[in-house]
Amino acid sequence: MQQDFLIIGGGVVGMAVAYGLLRAGCRVTVLDGSDDSLRASRGNAGLTWVQGKGAGMPAYAELSFEASLAWPDFAAELEERTGLDLEYEHRGGVDLCFNQEEAEARQREYSAIQSTSPYLARQFRWQYLDRTSLASYLPGLGEGVHGGTWSPHDGHCNPLYLLRALFSANLGLGLDYRPGCEVHLLTPLMNGFRAATTHGTYEAERLILAAGLGSAALAPMLGLSGAVRPVRGQVLVTERLQKIAQLPTPQIRQTASGAYLIGDIQEEVGFDRGVTLPIMQQLADRAVRIFPFLAHARLVRSWGALRVMTPDGHPLYEASRQYPGAYGLSSHSGISLAAFHAGRLAESILQDSLNHEYAKFSGARFSRSALNP
Ligand SMILES: Cc1cc2nc3c(=O)[nH]c(=O)nc-3n(C[C@H](O)[C@H](O)[C@H](O)COP(=O)(O)OP(=O)(O)OC[C@H]3O[C@@H](n4cnc5c(N)ncnc54)[C@H](O)[C@@H]3O)c2cc1C
Known part of the structure; x- marks a missing residue:
């Protein structure tokens, strides 16, 4: 049966889930803000990262693996549908360390992640490499670097091309996209939901709140957790330099x-x-x-952007218990998890099994009683 969805937020989270739902034959309307909205999806670093994810929450580490395994097919399918190149590379990555203390702490952290589940013990491959051993992955590496953790699971893409491809694919699949429709009121109805926006009202049987930092104000209207706060990042971009075969790092990537x-x-x-x-x-x-060798490179651009951060830094996925048919999604790793959001997460929303399958990601973990048992 065809189902109607309203999605609030046309960032990479809302658009990835929309893609999954449209592919399954749903009717989807995305209500989005405008150019002056807070939009993490247009200011991020483009890493599809796994290493280090899920410290303290094995379920998140496993999910990050799932997303990384799904990314190659997801990228290939999007590229085929849209003719756009996402500049996606999945050749591994390195997270750098600058002193011995940092190196030891990192190795303890990754060993702890591996020890939390048999799946992670099997899947999570990483190695600490000193500066000399890293040279083949990062030619030109400076002496001020101590070493770093290498892992084959990481990758990177052009996040703006990813967003553009999602828009293009979704419009091709019949998405009704409404920019400049700032939602200020969400009302549960007998058989669905109504969103009042700066440009009219919209109704649908089911509603997904994926408004990034905008979710904080809207979530309580649907009995959902709006536990997100802004965490700023600043990014610098150099002029174009000769391409070198290099792995990406969270600190810098070509x-x-x-x-x-x-x-x-x-x-x-x-x-x-x-x-x-x-x-x-x-x-x-x-x-x-x-x-x-970057000492003489010219910087051509810089920007600041706000991360969509939950209290523990892990994703927030939940279905409203108070108003069935309403869902809240927030993630600080919207690029890394895009393949998962478009795949299994969208399926789980479609089957209304989100609270069952992803109970650990519910906002209930931030309630006063959960924090102070
Ligand atoms: C500096 C920086 C670096 C990052 N690096 C990475 C990285 O390397 N890899 C990675 O995986 N992640 C990274 N992230 C995080 C990633 O960018 C986010 O997880 C992702 O963009 C979140 O997407 P979103 O769709 O939830 O939010 P957003 O992109 O913020 O989109 C929210 C959308 O909702 C709309 N909206 C808000 N309120 C309303 C309203 N009331 N009505 C209608 N629409 C509304 C807005 O207009 C916006 O389009 C980084 C973030 C930053 C800031």
């Missing part, structure tokens, strides 16, 4: 165009999405420490 994208800073500064000189200086200094 994009398909040859430009280096720099930045893994996390700042608690509320809703300020500006850039600051001290942080840009810190990022540039560290980039040169990693790759001394």
Whole structure:
């Protein structure tokens, strides 16, 4: 039976789930904000990352693996449908360490992740490599780097091309996309939901809230958790340089165009999405420490963007118990998990089994009683 969905939010989370639902034959309307909205999907680093994910929550580590395994087919299918190149590469990645203490802490953390489930013990492959051993993965690596953890599960893509491909594929599958429709009120009805927006009202049988930081205000209207807060990142981009066969790192990666994208800073500064000189200086200094050959590279762009962060940093997926048919989705790894969001997560929403299959990701873990048992 064809089902109607309203999705609030046309970022990478809303659009990936929309893709999964449209492919399954659903009718989907996406209500989205405007160019001045907070939009993490347009300001991120483009990593499809696994290593380190799920410390303290094995279910999240397993989900990150699932997404990484699904990404190659997901990318190939999107590229075939749209003719767009996502610049997706899945050749592994390295997370750098700058001193012995950091190296030891990292190895303890990854061993702990591996020990939390038989699946992770089997699947999670990583190795700590010193600076010399890393040289073949990261030619030109500077002496200020101690080493880093290498893992074959990581990758990267162009996140703007991913979003564009999702838009293009979804429109081709019949998506009704409504930009500039800021939702200010959500009302449960007898057989569905109504969204009141700056440009009219919309109704559907089921509703998915994927409004990034906008979910905080809207979630309580549907009995969902809106436990997300902004965490700022600042990013620097160099001019295009000669392409080198290099693995991506969270600190810096060379994009398909040859430009280096720099930045893994996390700042608690509320809703300020500006850039600051001290942080840009810190990022540039560290980039040169990693790759001394960047000392003479020109910086051509910088921006600040706000992460959509839950209290424990893990995703939030839940179906409203109070208003069946309403779902809340938030994730601080919307690129890494895109293949999962378009695949199994969309299926689970379609079958209304979200709370059953992904109970550990419910917002109930942030309730007062869960935090202070
Ligand atoms: C600097 C930085 C680096 C990052 N690097 C990575 C990375 O390397 N890999 C990775 O996996 N993730 C990364 N992330 C995180 C990733 O960008 C996010 O997880 C993802 O973009 C979240 O997508 P979203 O759709 O939930 O939110 P958003 O992209 O913020 O989209 C929310 C949408 O909802 C709309 N909206 C909001 N309120 C309303 C409303 N009331 N009515 C209608 N529409 C509304 C907005 O207009 C917007 O389009 C990074 C984030 C940042 C900031």
